[in-house]
Amino acid sequence: MAGEAKQLFDASEVALHSSRKDCWVAISGKVYDVTKFLEDHPGGEDVLLHASASGDATEAFEEVGHSTSAISMMDSFLIGSIKGYVRPSASKATDPWGLDAPPNSRSMQGNEGPPNPNTFLDFLLPLFVLGLAFAAWYYLTFVSKNY
Structure with a gap:
């Protein structure tokens, strides 16, 4: 053609x-x-x-x-x-809502640029798991021996 x-x-x-x-x-x-x-x-x-x-x-x-x-x-x-x-x-x-995506953007956001900053939950969750592990260790070591 x-x-x-x-x-x-x-x-x-x-x-x-x-x-x-x-x-x-x-x-x-x-x-x-x-x-x-x-x-x-x-x-x-x-x-x-x-x-x-x-x-x-x-x-x-x-x-x-x-x-x-x-x-x-x-x-x-x-x-x-x-x-x-x-x-x-x-x-x-x-776009009636005025939310046009910038040119060359992909539909999956978050793959470009720096990662999101850490949130409080990112800090709290490992502490909770550590506390749970310590409580299980304490129970199995000291409390269950008395029964």
Whole structure:
């Protein structure tokens, strides 16, 4: 498709192509025909079919962490782009609560940056276990011998 002009598609039109015989995926505003790649996808064809049916597969694609070779392979499946596509992070209207995640953040928080500071419970729990062990030792050593 390198020499052909890419087409513009409506998001609703892309959603119509979500079967094993005709599967399109929208990622970052670009439309890919992955029908021929379904059987070869390392995650299985169901992953692509689900991504196709869910509409915009950008978030799911980024969460997986694809290799650079996988990303470069995508160009061979590119057939067009979504009309009027706006990146979700650029629009505050996408999240009614105003809790947009920062760009490049992952859905699993806490894996980046320093660990949380110690809490009082982190200190108290080992002391409780130590006290329980001492009480068991005292009981078994002194109290149970008297019976």
